[in-house]
Amino acid sequence: xxxxxxxxxxxxxxxxxxxxxxxxxxxxxxxxxxxxxxxxxxxxxxxxxxxxxxxxxxxxxxxxxxxxxxxxxxxxxxxxxxxxxxxxxxxxxxxxxxxxxxxxxxxxxxxxxxxxxxxxxxxxxxxxxxxxxxxxxxxxxxxxxxxxxxxxxxxxxxxxxxxxxxxxxxxxxxxxxxxxxxxxxxxxxxxxxxxxxxxxxxxxxxxxxxxxxxxxxxxxxxxxxxxxxxxxxxxxxxxxxxxxxxxxxxxxxxx
Numbered sequence: 487x488x489x490x491x492x493x494x495x496x497x498x499x500x501x502x503x504x505x506x507x508x509x510x511x512x513x514x515x516x517x518x519x520x521x522x523x524x525x526x527x528x529x530x531x532x533x534x535x536x537x538x539x540x541x542x543x544x545x546x547x548x549x550x551x552x553x554x555x556x557x558x559x560x561x562x563x564x565x566x567x568x569x570x571x572x573x574x575x576x577x578x579x580x581x582x583x584x585x586x587x588x589x590x591x592x593x594x595x596x597x598x599x600x601x602x603x604x605x606x607x608x609x610x611x612x613x614x615x616x617x618x619x620x621x622x623x624x625x626x627x628x629x630x631x632x633x634x635x636x637x638x639x640x641x642x643x644x645x646x647x648x649x650x651x652x653x654x655x656x657x658x659x660x661x662x663x664x665x666x667x668x669x670x671x672x673x674x675x676x677x678x679x680x681x682x683x684x685x686x687x688x689x690x691x692x693x694x695x696x697x698x699x700x701x702x703x704x705x706x707x708x709x710x711x712x713x714x715x716x717x718x719x720x721x722x723x724x725x726x727x728x729x730x731x732x733x734x735x736x737x738x739x740x741x
Contacts, residue, residue: 613708
């Protein structure tokens with residue numbers, strides 16, 4: 487206890503800033519891997535770390551030697567296992583702007599238009615793919631489509647995805663209250679997708695973009711009319727409109 491009190495007395499402003507920066511980095515990483523497969527991997531790595539500390543304190547020579555040799559490859563393992571999450575984290579740092587709260591507020595004002603369009607498309611089993619930009623810019627994907635820069639509206643979204651229209655096959659990129667572009671090509675996941683998605687290009691594209699960026703991607707199946715939401719490399723079916731709305735707002739607000 488005396489040692490702890492002595493350390494507290496000698497804490498400087500630099501030490502406080504150092505602790506704050508480390509806490510922010512750890513918190514950001516936890517937010518990044520939350521609800522993804524990487525979260526379980528991170529727990530596994532933490533368990534290995536605790537095992538190493540226990541073997542060190544207990545002077546378990548063989549166990550300590552095994553874990554220490556494993557730690558030599560720890561950095562490489564982290565880079566390989568979390569390459570997608572690391573890429574999103576670094577890209578997010580470079581893409582963040584102080585205009586984000588304003589962009590989010592403008593999107594909230596037009597969210598009902600998006601939900602009405604999704605409802606209409608789902609009831610008529612019209613396939614659709616809508617990517618909602620968060621922190622990481624989707625400009626490179628918007629450049630692959632047709633620029634619109636139009637205010638979000640139910641009628642425009644429905645017209646874009648109506649079969650045989652020129653832009654119905656690609657994705658719509660949404661930023662704030664604007665439809666930035668339509669007919670955009672999205673990346674497919676590099677890893678093997680689930681067997682039930684092998685023939686569903688829209689769902690694969692949604693997964694691919696959610697792995698590359700922190701975007702939210704809404705998918706409407708033209709086969710069943712099912713609405714799904716992709717985020718962080720996971721695809722989740724939405725049972726109803728209110729559930730979809732809650733999930734979108736909660737994710738965009740980092741809750």
